[in-house]
Amino acid sequence: MKTRFEILESVLSIDDANEWLRNEQDGGVSLFVGNIRSVNKGKEVVRIDFEAYTEMVYSELDKIAQSLSIKYRIHSVLLFHRVGSVYPGESAVIAGVSAPHRKDAFEACIELMDELKRVVPIWKKEVYSDGHTWISATP
Amino acid sequence: MKIKLLAFGIAGEIVGSSSSVVEIPDDADIHFFRQYLSEKYPALAAVLEYAIAVNRSYVQDNISLKENDEIAIIPPVSGG
Numbered sequence: 001m002k003t004r005f006e007i008l009e010s011v012l013s014i015d016d017a018n019e020w021l022r023n024e025q026d027g028g029v030s031l032f033v034g035n036i037r038s039v040n041k042g043k044e045v046v047r048i049d050f051e052a053y054t055e056m057v058y059s060e061l062d063k064i065a066q067s068l069s070i071k072y073r074i075h076s077v078l079l080f081h082r083v084g085s086v087y088p089g090e091s092a093v094i095a096g097v098s099a100p101h102r103k104d105a106f107e108a109c110i111e112l113m114d115e116l117k118r119v120v121p122i123w124k125k126e127v128y129s130d131g132h133t134w135i136s137a138t139p
Numbered sequence: 140m141k142i143k144l145l146a147f148g149i150a151g152e153i154v155g156s157s158s159s160v161v162e163i164p165d166d167a168d169i170h171f172f173r174q175y176l177s178e179k180y181p182a183l184a185a186v187l188e189y190a191i192a193v194n195r196s197y198v199q200d201n202i203s204l205k206e207n208d209e210i211a212i213i214p215p216v217s218g219g
């Protein structure tokens with residue numbers, strides 16, 4: 001299995017992700033793109049500032065990919081994530097998996113996103129016109 | 140002994156810097172370190188159930204620490 005993980009300050013490329021994932025062994029590539037909403041829980045979002053513990057992001061993603069490769073028949077796992085300021089309509093994350101068959105690709109991609117949100121050390125601060133909130137940070 | 144303390148997200152705002160060097164007793168473990176943090180930064184109690192990573196891996200409270208360890212305060216993550 002091959003992996004590619006990148007923490008980026010620049011715009012994420014779905015074409016780059018798809019080209020890297022596509023190969024002759026695999027009949028399916030599942031890609032998820034997460035974008036910034038302009039309104040969250042009734043508040044207008046100016047932007048989201050992402051912070052990452054980059055070295056640990058890579059080691060946690062390695063562990064997740066290893067676990068996915070045991071559970072599903074897959075050949076490649078990709079994750080791109082933005083850091084810094086990301087604005088409504090822009091993409092914050094691209095997750096992708098390639099597999100011989102679609103079910104493994106879909107399910108592994110869902111689990112990759114679920115695990116990203118559960119353990120990978122990345123934080124989002126929602127910025128409004130009148131303040132900010134660290135998401136999930138306070139009850 | 141000296142350890143390197145990293146604080147991310149809201150924890151960085153509470154601690155006041157994202158990276159600092161801290162002096163702690165030689166026999167300190169994570170449990171001790173959590174007590175030390177809550178005494179020095181009472182506002183951290185508002186961060187529910189923050190995790191601790193040592194040298195870039197999540198650890199349990201009974202893990203002992205050693206000189207130059209990199210200890211990170213990991214508030215609930217929110218990537219994606």
